Amino acid sequence: MSSIGTLWTTPQFDKGKRIRAVAAWVGLSVELPADYVHFESNKQPEFLAKFPHGKIPALETKDGFKLFESQAITRYVASLAPNVPLLGSSPEEAALIEQWASFSESEVGVLTTLIFQLVRGILPYTKPIHTVFTERQVRSLETLEKHLATRTYLVGERVTLADITLASVILRAVTVAVDASVRAKIPNVIRHFETIVNHPKLKPVFGEIEYVEKALQFIPPPKEKKEAKPAAPAVPKAEKKPKKEEVDEEEDDLLKEEPKPKNPLDSLPKSSFNLEDWKRAYSNLDTRGAEGSIEWFYKNFDKEGFSVWRVDYKYNSELTQTFMSSNLIGGFFNRLEASRKYLFGSMGVLGANNDSVISGTLILRGQEAKPVVDVAPDWESYEFKKLDLDNEEDKKFFEAALAWDLELEGKKWVDGKNFK
Structure with a gap:
């Protein structure tokens, strides 16, 4: 197939797939940049010089013609093969x-x-x-x-x-x-x-098609439990004389509550790192500094028993108001409630209205993210990448996410939430 030029998009983006499908139908192709990173590459000065609004999909043909907006690009690509009338013959x-x-x-x-x-x-x-x-x-x-x-x-x-x-x-x-x-x-x-x-x-x-069996549903965050009022002193009741033994022992066993299954994470080898102590240190100490919570973390962290992860929202192109993005993090954290004893999180919204991303870090029990986060139905809306704290870039990202001063491609931290 003859290549038209370069199409900036992500492989999973449905509008990008539409353009690629039209090109394939008329016997042409487009090249996808291997190093394209959404919300990073399209915010670079060289990209904005070609496409001022920073939107994808965006097409640059081999002869330098530039075009954005998916509808315009699909019509243009379809018109390149007049013998294949995708646009009609009248x-x-x-x-x-x-x-x-x-x-x-x-x-x-x-x-x-x-x-x-x-x-x-x-x-x-x-x-x-x-x-x-x-x-x-x-x-x-x-x-x-x-x-x-x-x-x-x-x-x-x-x-x-x-x-x-x-x-x-x-x-x-x-x-x-x-x-x-x-x-x-x-x-x-x-x-x-x-x-x-x-x-x-x-x-x-x-590619292969995945069908959802049940439409995605909104899962409200759990309501805070009200403190129970102290019970009134119990009035002793007169003892009743036991009746004749008529209890069916087999039936009695059925009424007993079955023990709840243990979480597989509880069977992991014991760790020297106490997550609850870390949460208290993070809450009570300055984040940075010689006596700060980050230093406390490095002194006590057990990388065999716990792991550190970078978390990025997959659908940043759909984010609008930053306060709504912050609410999205809050909803995600609320749905992680069942993993509270295995998890700490610090995530934030970076950027401005209609131009923001969600990113942050998690500290979790074990070496795999899924067993901890899959209690939240929307966990697959996020990308999880394990961080190596011996790597300078990973360490810098981790510390900035904890300190709420993370900056990605010029987007500054505007709001954040912790899972403690």
Whole structure:
């Protein structure tokens, strides 16, 4: 395949996959920079000189033509192969393709993003709004279902840009809100989706499809328990004479509460590092300094029994207001409650409204993150990288996250939360 040029995007980004799929369909390709790091590379001066708003996807062709916004890029790439009419062969077809592509994006794709932001706490959660968004998305899918009930493709008798756009939109929707119960109502939409994504030209781009069985749901943080009032003195009751022995011993055994299973982390070898002592030191000492909590940590840390991790939110491009991002961290920490005795965290929001990232550090029991964090349903929304405190860069990141003065690519710490 002939390469058009360089496409700045992330491999998992659905809009980036859409552009790559269009290129593959018309017999072209785009190059993905191997060293691209989202929210770092696209904030560099050299990137902003080419694409001033710093958005991805962004395309730079071999002859220096530059373009951003996914819709503009897909249309441009589709137009490079006039013998493969992804854009239609008449003004009427072109208009219909634009209609269904726009409908797919605005009525299904945007709602998927809004639902995701609600259930993950990025937007303030209210059940009525969640219901409205879900119902509106289902209604849109039902419109597509009726249209596809008598058609193989959205427009005409061959694949067009509308089909690839819809497939890329459904690709994400089936991992967020379009669960098994919704999919049962739209068999023709799913048939169309699987036809497109499994086409030999497109399967290498779209990859294996993962369907969510149950739509993602908002999990509210646990309410604080009120202190119990002291019980009134018990009034001694008159002893009752025991009746004749009529207790069924087998039935009595069934009524006994079964012992709760032990957490596998409890079976790890004992550690010299006391996490509760560390939490007290962090709370009561200055963070930096000769007598600070960081120095206390280095003097007492047991790297055999505990490990240190960097945590980064995967969907920073969807973050809006920084206070909402801070609430997102709070929700994540609340859902980690069951692992409180194995875990300490310091995470923050860096940047400004509509241009922020979530990052921080965790100190946890054992050498693997998953056994500790998978008690939170949204743990997979974060990337976990083990830090080596003998490495200067890792050590610098760790200390800055603890001190709340972490800075990433010019983005300064604006708010943070601790899990103690």
